[in-house]
Amino acid sequence: MSEKLSCAHCGQHLLTYEPREVKYGNPIRTCPNCGREYLDPRVREMAISGVPGKEFSKAGMLLCVAVGAVIALYGWYKFGQAVRLPAEIRAGCYIALGAVVMLGGIVELIRVLTGTKQKKYDFLMEESQQRVSNESYVAKLKFLGYPFPEEEQAGNDQSS
Ligand SMILES: [Zn+2]
Numbered sequence: 001m002s003e004k005l006s007c008a009h010c011g012q013h014l015l016t017y018e019p020r021e022v023k024y025g026n027p028i029r030t031c032p033n034c035g036r037e038y039l040d041p042r043v044r045e046m047a048i049s050g051v052p053g054k055e056f057s058k059a060g061m062l063l064c065v066a067v068g069a070v071i072a073l074y075g076w077y078k079f080g081q082a083v084r085l086p087a088e089i090r091a092g093c094y095i096a097l098g099a100v101v102m103l104g105g106i107v108e109l110i111r112v113l114t115g116t117k118q119k120k121y122d123f124l125m126e127e128s129q130q131r132v133s134n135e136s137y138v139a140k141l142k143f144l145g146y147p148f149p150e151e152e153q154a155g156n157d158q159s160s
Pocket residue numbers: 007008009010011012031032033034035036
């Protein structure tokens with residue numbers, strides 16, 4: 001499923017990545033071979049692309065917790081039924097798996113509820129807005145083919 005990116009100018013292999021992988025920051029990189037600039041396809045400029053709502057979806061996290069709980073409970077039920085060791089071990093695996101899914105959801109939920117995640121994203125957004133307030137930086141992104149959302153084309157016109 002992973003894709004490869006090569007330099008458009010010299011063909012140097014630059015990186016291998018998962019298409020769904022997303023990071024936030026400055027996507028402009030320099031080819032180590034020819035020194036030309038390119039875009040890291042994994043990196044989004046937050047002030048331009050925004051943050052997907054799912055990053056803060058409490059419903060998604062609660063679903064995660066609920067699914068984890070169901071798996072763990074099912075495991076617990078199977079554990080009660082189990083008499084022989086292999087079945088016990090299998091049930092134990094369900095409990096462990098469910099607990100991990102549940103904990104993952106709980107940790108994310110706590111990060112959102114306490115504002116820790118929001119703070120981190122606010123900080124990233126501030127950095128991003130600083131970069132985007134630089135017109136030549138935005139022009140460079142456009143030149144390199146960064147995907148701008150359609151509606152926000154007239155975004156930063158009145159800055160000086
Ligand atoms: Zn190159």
